[in-house]
Amino acid sequence: MAIASAERATGSVHLTGRRLPRWAPWALAAASVGVGLLVQFSGITAMGLAPGIVAALVFLIGQTTASGIVEGRRHAVDRLATTLVYTTFVLALAPLLWILITVTIKGLSVMSPEFLTGTMRNINPRDAGGGLFHAFIGTLIQVGIAALIAVPIGVLAAIYLVEFGRGKLAYFISFFVDVMTGIPSIVAGLFIFTALILTGVLEQSGLAGAFALAILMLPVIIRATEEMLRIVPNELREGALALGVPKWKVVLRIVIPTAISGIITGVMLSVARVAGETAPLLLTTFLAQSTNFNPISGSQASLPTFIWDQISRGTNAAVDRAWGGALALILFVLVLYAGARLISRYFAPKTS
């Protein structure tokens, strides 16, 4: 403070300050990694410190201290915060990349035309070969039917909540949507199992599985659609109403087209989310080793239950097939995500 005021008195103002050289953080990072490796090989790991954590700590403390001495407190805090943000970002991303890489490597080892077109019919668990065609067809049918059930109900419920719902009924629907969001997926399966399968309304089948998946999709679709409808500016609704357009047409022709790209994204994401559900399907579709195109009769395989089935058999060949199934499932979800992005870009309101 004293220096600053003295400078101000003489009329000279410094706009530059002392900074660490550009190479300093990189050098410090290299040194930190060195320390980490040293810990690894010197056997001081008795403290339970992993080398990565040691390296990160050395870097954090070293950089903050150096910066504090050379550049001052503000820069030191800035560098500390920046480093923390990047570190947590890497930490959050690491498991995802790890999973993707592992699944890709292990899954690719069994990928073959036969694996994609074959089924598990008459394949001994100990033998290599077989395929997941029956599971892929099952997933397509079950998720497709679930979407056919849940999308119209979910989108219309969201439209009711945002555009028309007032008072107690809207409040209760909104409340129960929140409750539904928290339903564990196995409970949805259990519900369909006791309510429809044990009572003999349905046999274990793709349709029963689709019902369970639809229950899980509903709250996701309602919430996503609600969010999208709420960000449509009220001025557009008023602009259309003031032209003498009835409310239902305002919703149908102005509000929904404006929000449609977001709604489609939400729907696709909800589909992607239930495509990987396993527990409810185990209770409703059971397991199958061959292709069943009929959703209302007989057990039907699906990608998640295929993975579960193969893992539980425990043989090397079966576990390999499980990895292949996992890769196929991830690719399927990836395609859905990519499709959602493309479709939403196509429908988004254009400004030029």
Add this chain to the structure above:
Amino acid sequence: MSKQIDIRDLNVYYGDFLAVEGVNLTIKANSVMAFIGPSGCGKSTLLRSINRMHEVIPGAITKGQILLDGEDIYGPNVDPVLVRRTIGMVFQRPNPFPTMSIYENVIAGLKLEKDKSRKESMDDIVESSLRGANLWAEVKDRLKRPGASLSGGQQQRLCIARAIAVQPQVLLMDEPCSALDPISTLAIEDLIRELKDRYTIIIVTHNMQQAGRVSDNTAFFNISAVGQPGIMIETGPTSEIFTKPQNQQTEDYVSGRFG
């Protein structure tokens, strides 16, 4: 073609809150009426109640009468949708429909609610409406472009074209120039003077020079305190309101002594 509006003992509420109290006012056909007054005095609320847009807000109601050539727009069996077709509105912020082209924006009101008595082709309606809004020359070569691609002033004139395309008899304008630059404002003020031949126009404005330039009559509104209802203090020919107002509050406001 255009119609006279008589407002009688009108109270406008938001739920229990009385926002505007006891308004009695006549707006003659083919004239421009300006509503002026400080923020929060209920000008916009009153304006919105004239085409029943006020009640779109949950809990918002009105009591009293608004007569359109003698017919109460709040009468039993009156369809608010039909009221809004007869009494068009232009909002403070330009709000073209983002999913539609310029062309589609102009005919949005017609396309969304078909009027079978109209014989002209859609192309003719688009051209005459855009000409009416002084926008035709600027956009005639790019009617298929999105409405949102226009500048703010052009968007507002597009909204005016959209409002006049459904052939209303009264046009309500809620601070139509507050988001615009002086040149766009001038274009819209010129437009208001032209539109007067065919429509009855009510304009809310914070700009007293604007009220002086475009309106025939002016109504001044005020509130005694925050939380109190807005009331109409005085109305009369614009020249008189600005030069020799009857009420001290009006004189203070128009001479810039408060607010």
